[in-house]
Amino acid sequence: MRMAILTLGLLAVVSLAMPRAVAKFTGQHTFVNGSAVNCEQCHPDIATELKLGEAHNWSLSSGSACRVCHIVRISGSELYNAYGGNTSGYHAAALVECTYCHGNYNGSATGYSTPPVPAANVTAEFEDSSTEAHRPLYFRARNASGADTTDYLLGANDACIACHTHAANVSVQVGAFVGVVANFSDCPPGTPGCYAGWNISYWK
Amino acid sequence: MRNILLVLGLLATAFLVMPQAMAKFTGQHTFVNGSNVNCERCHTTISDELHAGDAHNWSQSAIGTSPCRVCHIPNNQRSGEDYYNPYQTGVTASYHAAAMVECTYCHGVRNGTSTDNGGLTIPAANITSEFEDSTTEAHRPLYYRAKNASGVDTTDLLKGTNEACIACHTAAANVTIIEPTQYLNITATADGCTNGWEPGATTADPNCYSDGYSFNWLINMSVYAP
Numbered sequence: 001m002r003m004a005i006l007t008l009g010l011l012a013v014v015s016l017a018m019p020r021a022v023a024k025f026t027g028q029h030t031f032v033n034g035s036a037v038n039c040e041q042c043h044p045d046i047a048t049e050l051k052l053g054e055a056h057n058w059s060l061s062s063g064s065a066c067r068v069c070h071i072v073r074i075s076g077s078e079l080y081n082a083y084g085g086n087t088s089g090y091h092a093a094a095l096v097e098c099t100y101c102h103g104n105y106n107g108s109a110t111g112y113s114t115p116p117v118p119a120a121n122v123t124a125e126f127e128d129s130s131t132e133a134h135r136p137l138y139f140r141a142r143n144a145s146g147a148d149t150t151d152y153l154l155g156a157n158d159a160c161i162a163c164h165t166h167a168a169n170v171s172v173q174v175g176a177f178v179g180v181v182a183n184f185s186d187c188p189p190g191t192p193g194c195y196a197g198w199n200i201s202y203w204k
Numbered sequence: 205m206r207n208i209l210l211v212l213g214l215l216a217t218a219f220l221v222m223p224q225a226m227a228k229f230t231g232q233h234t235f236v237n238g239s240n241v242n243c244e245r246c247h248t249t250i251s252d253e254l255h256a257g258d259a260h261n262w263s264q265s266a267i268g269t270s271p272c273r274v275c276h277i278p279n280n281q282r283s284g285e286d287y288y289n290p291y292q293t294g295v296t297a298s299y300h301a302a303a304m305v306e307c308t309y310c311h312g313v314r315n316g317t318s319t320d321n322g323g324l325t326i327p328a329a330n331i332t333s334e335f336e337d338s339t340t341e342a343h344r345p346l347y348y349r350a351k352n353a354s355g356v357d358t359t360d361l362l363k364g365t366n367e368a369c370i371a372c373h374t375a376a377a378n379v380t381i382i383e384p385t386q387y388l389n390i391t392a393t394a395d396g397c398t399n400g401w402e403p404g405a406t407t408a409d410p411n412c413y414s415d416g417y418s419f420n421w422l423i424n425m426s427v428y429a430p
Contacts, residue, residue: 024361027376029250031259037372042379070342079340090341091334092372127403136400136413137392140423145401145408150425154340158388158425168388169428175394204395204418 034092039066055164065114070094073111074101080111097155099123126156137162179203238301243272259373274321276302278309306364308332335365346371386429396422 023029032038040047043066050065051058058065070093072079079094101108103123109116126138141159143151152158162168181201187194193201227233236242244251254262254271262271310319312332318325335347350368352360361367371377399407400414400421413421 023250025376027374028370029253030374031257032373033259036258042381045383090338091331093342094340095342130416136415136421136423140413147408147410149410152388162390168390170390173393
């Protein structure tokens, strides 16, 4: 009988002390709009990096600067995401190629309160060029031949970060020397390698 | 005989001082329709949270009291789907008063449609598609982990992809991302290969690119983790 009374007493105390039914996680029902999600809350390391750089510097952007690249708002672009509209391509952070903005959209407004995309079509500077020395690196990063076995980043991004960030260790190994032989042979002008009587040839 | 008289006297007194038979609990017999049940009477903390957010905000609902229903008793009827609960005029076998819904139930294929609760409209973004039909969304691993898409995960705390949703769209999650300390290693070797690719070429050795003059560059990439 005493146990029953004690149990009833405990139940009464519990009922007084726990009057509210709760959700599984605290804060689970305070919702944040997509436009107000704080990216750096989960990505503090990336936030720190972005505050250190000369380009894409955090201080040049208001709010969560991640959006400038990862939620593209360049008018007319296929990755455009106006928040609230539907995009079939991504939800919150597109894995973008650097040349998405720095290619055909050069000079465009970003759609954020930032400076416009610089007016240089980097895609054309590589692909329409016959003089750019880094074309092999660019095309290798892009896997342009389709025969490459490792590809870590989208598009040409591997090449971009190799020079424009500190994320890459680059080793260029040039083992060849240029051999030059100039032979005064009184060669006839107009023949290959013949300059003022000198027959000049190269080899590696 | 005296005892019988005493009992009768007590009973008569009892009738005088206790004219009403009582139920076990006060108010137990005043019934409220399901459509009028006040959710926040029990769920006060959730009510407070819903007043604070900038989405699903209590004050923005036209449904009056207990907008909990907008999510937990979805009225957005679609043929063949079982959450619809119109109160009394239909039957739902799957739940009674509060379905544990997935966020993408509304924010998926029903995007842009009316909730049928106070004339509210679901924002026009099919988030299910934004993840599942995407090749560029960076948070796809988080989404699929929350969904337990592989079927092999041992902890699954909320329905569907809700863990991923609340991770960004509420303050209920502590997220720790362990960034790897690693670098991209690029080694470019002049004349390290013979069949270099250049625009217009159809064949090439793996990782072999011509500079357009006389060098074929073997460019290897790997990850360096110190």
